[in-house]
Amino acid sequence: MADEHDVTAANASLYEAFETADVDRMAALWDDADPEAVVCVHPGWPMLRGRDTVLRSWAAVMAGTDYIQFFLTDVRVSVLGDIAVVTCQENVLTEVTETSHGNAAVVATNVFVRRAGRWRAQVHHGSPVLGRLVDDESPDG
Amino acid sequence: MADEHDVTAANASLYEAFETADVDRMAALWDDADPEAVVCVHPGWPMLRGRDTVLRSWAAVMAGTDYIQFFLTDVRVSVLGDIAVVTCQENVLTEVTETSHGNAAVVATNVFVRRAGRWRAQVHHGSPVLGRLVDDESPDG
Numbered sequence: 001m002a003d004e005h006d007v008t009a010a011n012a013s014l015y016e017a018f019e020t021a022d023v024d025r026m027a028a029l030w031d032d033a034d035p036e037a038v039v040c041v042h043p044g045w046p047m048l049r050g051r052d053t054v055l056r057s058w059a060a061v062m063a064g065t066d067y068i069q070f071f072l073t074d075v076r077v078s079v080l081g082d083i084a085v086v087t088c089q090e091n092v093l094t095e096v097t098e099t100s101h102g103n104a105a106v107v108a109t110n111v112f113v114r115r116a117g118r119w120r121a122q123v124h125h126g127s128p129v130l131g132r133l134v135d136d137e138s139p140d141g
Numbered sequence: 142m143a144d145e146h147d148v149t150a151a152n153a154s155l156y157e158a159f160e161t162a163d164v165d166r167m168a169a170l171w172d173d174a175d176p177e178a179v180v181c182v183h184p185g186w187p188m189l190r191g192r193d194t195v196l197r198s199w200a201a202v203m204a205g206t207d208y209i210q211f212f213l214t215d216v217r218v219s220v221l222g223d224i225a226v227v228t229c230q231e232n233v234l235t236e237v238t239e240t241s242h243g244n245a246a247v248v249a250t251n252v253f254v255r256r257a258g259r260w261r262a263q264v265h266h267g268s269p270v271l272g273r274l275v276d277d278e279s280p281d282g
Contacts, residue, residue, distance in 0.1 A: 037219050083221045
């Protein structure tokens with residue numbers, strides 16, 4: 001359970017770094033032992049590969065975001081050896097104009113690898129939930 | 142490299158099962174040792190959890206698809222112990238009408254776990270690439 005706790009904290013840190021637009025903290029959270037294996041998909045974006053490309057994208061996304069806050073729900077952590085998979089729903093609150101806010105639902109799969117006792121992000125895959133929620137009993141309806 | 146080969150084959154099988162609408166083959170590909178950890182995100186959908194829910198969704202999606210073909214590109218496999226992460230682009234060709242076809246770009250993160258020597262799917266997360274490709278030097282433009 002200690003592993004699950006640490007992974008949950010690492011996962012939360014990703015979103016806190018984004019909320020505070022903390023480029024250095026964001027960089028420290030991503031794995032640097034195997035930089036080519038780093039992968040990031042921002043919602044609706046193509047897949048970005050490589051630590052440098054991914055960190056540049058975060059810097060740009062954070063620079064372009066005035067206000068954002070995440071409420072993570074349905075967080076599940078699966079640890080197997082030195083790799084952990086987190087799946088969760090990101091309930092996102094953003095500033096649309098100076099006086100109004102919007103919200104969006106994003107679902108995410110995040111993969112962490114343990115390096116010298118620290119969990120570092122290797123994959124972040126966020127995707128938009130489009131349209132109304134689908135009843136899983138009749139998803140083709 | 143043998144592991145990477147086997148994982149690549151397991152990943153391809155997921156798409157072949159969908160192309161051929163083979164419900165039994167699809168079911169056999171998904172992990173049944175830890176059914177509650179099974180997760181699937183179809184492009185634009187919310188997150189579905191649990192093996193039964195995920196397999197029902199595949200049955201419905203396949204029943205609602207007349208024709209689909211995948212051309213996987215940019216496939217990267219990362220194996221660490223008994224877990225493997227595959228990231229790839231799905232170039233999807235579907236039938237829009239009887240005489241025309243459409244295509245779509247989807248990016249996917251797929252997680253496999255090794256059970257008794259076989260790689261079984263635990264997570265499939267597909268997401269739509271919306272709009273034009275973003276130049277990663279100016280993604281907020």
